Amino acid sequence: xxxxxxxxxxxxxxxxxxxxxxxxxxxxxxxxxxxxxxxxxxxxxxxxxxxxxxxxxxxxxxxxxxxxxxxxxxxxxxxxxxxxxxxxxxxxxxxxxxxxxxxxxxxxxxxxxxxxxxxxxxxxxxxxxxxxxxxxxxxxxxxxxxxxxxxxxxxxxxxxxxxxxxxxxxxxxxxxxxxxxxxxxxxxxxxxxxxxxxxxxxxxxxxxxxxxxxxxxxxxxxxxxxxxxxxxxxxxxxxxxxxxxxx
Ligand code: PEP
Numbered sequence: 001x002x003x004x005x006x007x008x009x010x011x012x013x014x015x016x017x018x019x020x021x022x023x024x025x026x027x028x029x030x031x032x033x034x035x036x037x038x039x040x041x042x043x044x045x046x047x048x049x050x051x052x053x054x055x056x057x058x059x060x061x062x063x064x065x066x067x068x069x070x071x072x073x074x075x076x077x078x079x080x081x082x083x084x085x086x087x088x089x090x091x092x093x094x095x096x097x098x099x100x101x102x103x104x105x106x107x108x109x110x111x112x113x114x115x116x117x118x119x120x121x122x123x124x125x126x127x128x129x130x131x132x133x134x135x136x137x138x139x140x141x142x143x144x145x146x147x148x149x150x151x152x153x154x155x156x157x158x159x160x161x162x163x164x165x166x167x168x169x170x171x172x173x174x175x176x177x178x179x180x181x182x183x184x185x186x187x188x189x190x191x192x193x194x195x196x197x198x199x200x201x202x203x204x205x206x207x208x209x210x211x212x213x214x215x216x217x218x219x220x221x222x223x224x225x226x227x228x229x230x231x232x233x234x235x236x237x238x239x240x241x242x243x244x245x246x247x
Contacts, residue, residue: 003220004037004204004227005244006062006124006165007234008092011043017235018046022053025237033058036244037227039090039124044078051087062090062124065098068111080115091116092229094126094146096169106146110153117159124163124229125150126208131170139168140189147190151197163204165229166190171209173232180222183207187224213242220247 009018022029022040032038041062042050051061067077083091093112098104109125116123129142147164154162166186171177178186187205194203207219208229219225234240 001226002036003244004039004163004206005234005240006039006041006090006092006206006208006227006229007240008041008064008095008208008229008231009043009235010064010097010231012232012235013042013046015043015046015049018042019049019053021235021237022050022059026053026057028237028241029054029059030057032241032244038244041090041092047083047088048086055087060089061087062092063088064092064095066091066093066112066116068108068115070115080112080119080121084119084121088121090122090124090163092124092126092165096126096128096130096167096172100169106149110150113150113153114157117157122161122163124165124206126165126167126229128167128169128171128209134168134170139186143186143190144193147193148197151194154198154201159201161202161204162194162198163206164190164194165206165208167208167229173210175210177210177215177219180218183219183222184224187222191224211243213239213246216243217247 039060039062041064063083066080066083067074071079094109113123127143127146129139133139133142190205204226206227206229207225211228211230212233
């Protein structure tokens with residue numbers, strides 16, 4: 001299967017910059033899909049217009065967040081149902097920036113996951129250890145804490161496919177990536193853990209954190225990684241293409 005590349009533009013590209021990225025590069029973007037699955041995640045306001053621009057292409061779009069509530073009086077929130085209506089196929093949940101700055105708890109993440117599946121979208125579930133946990137060799141403990149309640153829901157709801165983005169918090173936006181041996185160890189553990197817990201579930205494992213054109217070749221040698229979640233480096237079209245084409 002081709003690698004899955006998720007571009008997380010966060011709040012780094014404005015509405016017009018996001019649209020320009022797509023309209024100026026539509027042909028090259030379409031050419032990429034022969035060798036890769038590509039998902040662009042702009043901010044909420046750009047999702048609808050970008051869905052129109054990409055309507056006839058195989059590039060898919062993802063949201064960076066959705067509400068934990070189905071509908072109702074929740075000022076400022078965007079429902080999973082609204083995202084589905086405008087053609088969104090994926091949604092990032094549990095990103096470390098949302099956990100740290102917006103209090104996204106596992107309980108909220110599970111509510112979001114259920115609403116996304118109910119609306120036929122795929123959640124991209126981000127998990128990872130912080131710097132302290134990494135230094136104290138508590139990564140597996142941290143990942144288990146984050147993942148176990150989510151996997152219980154998967155088993156209970158009988159969801160058939162899971163996308164997990166392993167993103168060590170300390171690697172995001174820092175220019176530092178883990179050693180391959182470390183990533184291999186974590187990837188083996190994650191794949192085994194999901195297989196044991198939810199044997200009927202297929203899985204795509206993504207790595208995210210400071211990916212660039214220089215380190216992608218090394219990351220692509222790790223056999224168990226099925227794709228990449230790319231922040232900063234995905235906001236420049238040439239760099240993003242380079243990452244997809246290398247290796
Ligand atoms: C991210 O925030 O998901 C991410 C991977 O960011 P960056 O590539 O900029 O480290």
